Amino acid sequence: MRVRSQASTAHPSLCALEHAINVEFARRALSGARRGGSELTAYVRLVIDLDNAWSALLLAEQGGDLDPARFWVAGGMRLGRTAFEAAAAAGVPAARARLAALFEGTRLGEAWRTEGDVERAVLEGLIA
Numbered sequence: 001m002r003v004r005s006q007a008s009t010a011h012p013s014l015c016a017l018e019h020a021i022n023v024e025f026a027r028r029a030l031s032g033a034r035r036g037g038s039e040l041t042a043y044v045r046l047v048i049d050l051d052n053a054w055s056a057l058l059l060a061e062q063g064g065d066l067d068p069a070r071f072w073v074a075g076g077m078r079l080g081r082t083a084f085e086a087a088a089a090a091g092v093p094a095a096r097a098r099l100a101a102l103f104e105g106t107r108l109g110e111a112w113r114t115e116g117d118v119e120r121a122v123l124e125g126l127i128a
Contacts, residue, residue: 019071022051026075042077049076050108050122052084053099057118059088060095078102 026048033044055071056079068088072081079087079102087098100112107128111121 015066015071019055019073022055022073026051026073030075045075045077046126048073049079049103050126052076052079053087053102053112056084056087056099057092057095060090060092063091064089 026044029044029047030041033041052073055073056068059066059068059071068085069081071088072084074081079099083098083102087095087102090098096112096118100109103109103112107125108122111125112118114121
């Protein structure tokens with residue numbers, strides 16, 4: 001298990017550890033969701049997309065200190081590797097605009113455009 005190997009190092013990278021957890025979550029959640037039907041699978045894919053979106057936004061805030069290719073998690077529907085890397089390499093305003101476009105047509109599309117608390121707007125869009 002990759003999470004265990006990341007956590008057992010003398011000085012684990014928190015970014016690498018969180019990514020390993022996200023990858024393991026995606027693997028297990030998709031496996032379980034497939035047994036639960038198409039609606040559950042679609043929800044899990046959305047959660048993976050949102051995890052990727054938050055990661056891209058955090059990487060955009062870092063300003064290129066980390067390689068975005070190392071942090072994308074497979075399994076979502078809207079945010080593929082290329083779009084993830086482009087958003088992560090952009091500045092924060094451009095990353096938010098890219099994410100808004102990727103989620104266009106959903107309750108989350110406008111959340112990425114909010115001038116206020118983006119996290120709250122995304123959560124409200126998710127539960128609305």
